[in-house]
Amino acid sequence: MIVRDFEQLKNTDRTVSDANWTSVRMLLADDGMGFSFHITFLDAGSEHTFHYKHHFESVYCMSGTGSITDLATGETHEIRPGVMYALDKHDKHTVRADAGADLVMACVFNPPVTGKEVHREDGSYAPADAAESA
Amino acid sequence: MIVRDFEQLKNTDRTVSDANWTSVRMLLADDGMGFSFHITFLDAGSEHTFHYKHHFESVYCMSGTGSITDLATGETHEIRPGVMYALDKHDKHTVRADAGADLVMACVFNPPVTGKEVHREDGSYAPADAAESA
Numbered sequence: 041m042i043v044r045d046f047e048q049l050k051n052t053d054r055t056v057s058d059a060n061w062t063s064v065r066m067l068l069a070d071d072g073m074g075f076s077f078h079i080t081f082l083d084a085g086s087e088h089t090f091h092y093k094h095h096f097e098s099v100y101c102m103s104g105t106g107s108i109t110d111l112a113t114g115e116t117h118e119i120r121p122g123v124m125y126a127l128d129k130h131d132k133h134t135v136r137a138d139a140g141a142d143l144v145m146a147c148v149f150n151p152p153v154t155g156k157e158v159h160r161e162d163g164s165y166a167p168a169d170a171a172e173s174a
Numbered sequence: 175m176i177v178r179d180f181e182q183l184k185n186t187d188r189t190v191s192d193a194n195w196t197s198v199r200m201l202l203a204d205d206g207m208g209f210s211f212h213i214t215f216l217d218a219g220s221e222h223t224f225h226y227k228h229h230f231e232s233v234y235c236m237s238g239t240g241s242i243t244d245l246a247t248g249e250t251h252e253i254r255p256g257v258m259y260a261l262d263k264h265d266k267h268t269v270r271a272d273a274g275a276d277l278v279m280a281c282v283f284n285p286p287v288t289g290k291e292v293h294r295e296d297g298s299y300a301p302a303d304a305a306e307s308a
Binding site: 046072087096 | 175211
């Protein structure tokens with residue numbers, strides 16, 4: 041059994057930050073669960089475009105408000121606590137945190153993130169086999 | 175892209191209750207994500223023994239306090255918001271919610287739960303292939 045505390049991980053190398061977001065990796069690929077689990081903060085007022093071509097991701101809002109736009113359809117959905125979106129078609133999307141409070145999200149990735157990925161210019165993470173093309 | 179709202183699911187057949195717990199299935203096997211994602215409430219003051227012989231499960235505490243005991247080692251860990259446990263060895267365990275408030279947990283299962291499982295006498299869920307023995 042693995043037991044981890046967000047409060048203990050948030051100042052370690054399990055916490056990754058990039059432009060206007062921070063992610064605490066509670067579970068990564070080497071934990072052997074077959075998925076990774078992250079607590080992710082999108083800074084209040086920030087906007088992000090991601091495209092996980094090689095991963096499925098689900099995102100459950102725990103606090104904050106914002107919106108997500110499906111860039112294939114143009115449809116925008118409100119995000120508030122209790123709303124989940126799942127990128128079952130590797131959907132390219134733009135997610136926004138409203139001003140005033142960070143969006144705090146519980147995120148699951150399949151296949152699991154290794155912890156070494158950074159977002160590439162196209163908004164994706166590299167596949168687990170980094171030799172594979174984007 | 176799938177978008178679902180806990181508030182809309184909690185009075186539908188995606189919500190399953192058993193003795194002293196309720197689980198809202200935000201994602202199930204047929205969503206094709208390769209994992210399932212549930213928001214689960216353990217009633218204040220309740221105690222549960224589970225043994226997922228056929229699944230990996232991670233559980234992140236969003237609110238409430240309690241404890242988990244690894245029945246193989248006898249070790250007990252405190253549960254509070256921000257604490258996650260992951261049953262990477264299909265660990266048989268007892269989880270308790272303190273009196274006063276429900277434990278509210280974000281749970282991930284791999285392989286994904288189909289939604290038709292009930293806990294069997296041994297605390298497990300049946301494998302996805304129900305013909306397999308327990």
